[in-house]
Amino acid sequence: MLAIVNQGQVQPVLKRIALASQAMLRHTLAFDEAAWQSPTLLPGWSRAHVVSHVCRNADALRNVIAAARTGDPAPLYSSAAAKFNDIERGSERTGLELYVDLDTSAGELATLSERVEDWTIPVRLLGGEFPLSVVTLVRLNELYLHHIDLAAGFTWEDIDLVPARWLLEWMLLLMRDDATLPAVEIISDAGLTAPLGQVGQRRPVSGPDPALWAWLAGRSDGDGLVGAEGITFPLAG
Numbered sequence: 738m739l740a741i742v743n744q745g746q747v748q749p750v751l752k753r754i755a756l757a758s759q760a761m762l763r764h765t766l767a768f769d770e771a772a773w774q775s776p777t778l779l780p781g782w783s784r785a786h787v788v789s790h791v792c793r794n795a796d797a798l799r800n801v802i803a804a805a806r807t808g809d810p811a812p813l814y815s816s817a818a819a820k821f822n823d824i825e826r827g828s829e830r831t832g833l834e835l836y837v838d839l840d841t842s843a844g845e846l847a848t849l850s851e852r853v854e855d856w857t858i859p860v861r862l863l864g865g866e867f868p869l870s871v872v873t874l875v876r877l878n879e880l881y882l883h884h885i886d887l888a889a890g891f892t893w894e895d896i897d898l899v900p901a902r903w904l905l906e907w908m909l910l911l912m913r914d915d916a917t918l919p920a921v922e923i924i925s926d927a928g929l930t931a932p933l934g935q936v937g938q939r940r941p942v943s944g945p946d947p948a949l950w951a952w953l954a955g956r957s958d959g960d961g962l963v964g965a966e967g968i969t970f971p972l973a974g
Contacts, residue, residue, distance in 0.1 A: 743869040750873040757880040758843040789827030797844035893951035901947035
């Protein structure tokens with residue numbers, strides 16, 4: 738599985754990150770000030786909140802990479818309170834400031850990522866200890882999730898099958914030990930199968946990789962899937 742990205746798989750993921758970043762920039766370029774303050778799929782968050790979060794995620798991952806390169810691993814965020822405060826303050830900015838921040842923070846993360854020579858350095862993230870290369874999947878997942886959250890016309894149907902497979906594998910890895918989730922057997926059209934959760938009678942759920950990923954991430958009620966009726970998952974990310 739690609740969920741633990743090896744050294745040779747990093748560049749393809751970085752290319753997808755660049756494409757996902759460009760897509761979000763294209764969509765947000767059309768926002769006026771009222772659109773930036775419009776609600777999103779995330780309760781209580783405007784588009785300004787969502788984009789502020791995406792920007793600070795880029796900074797956090799850049800700090801993780803920089804610390805790992807110097808042999809001094811750093812946490813993804815200093816604290817939950819600091820993360821929340823940064824997003825709240827960031828959401829108060831103008832649309833132009835938000836757009837520039839989105840572009841700049843993504844560019845700085847991309848520049849530093851290209852300088853990494855050893856992606857096998859262990860780092861500790863929210864899901865446990867992983868090789869540094871996993872930050873690329875974390876970033877790609879954040880970009881796609883929150884692009885959907887913006888409610889600007891981007892959906893899981895816009896995600897290509899190749900990155901969708903990576904995202905599905907990553908989501909399953911993060912959720913694999915959560916016994917409080919509904920008991921399902923994931924069966925993707927691309928051939929990936931995996932059990933998940935322990936609550937209730939296990940039910941097979943099948944469909945395309947992007948639809949399964951969006952459903953598991955709480956961004957879909959099961960559109961495009963067979964067997965998902967009546968089962969929902971909490972918002973991820």
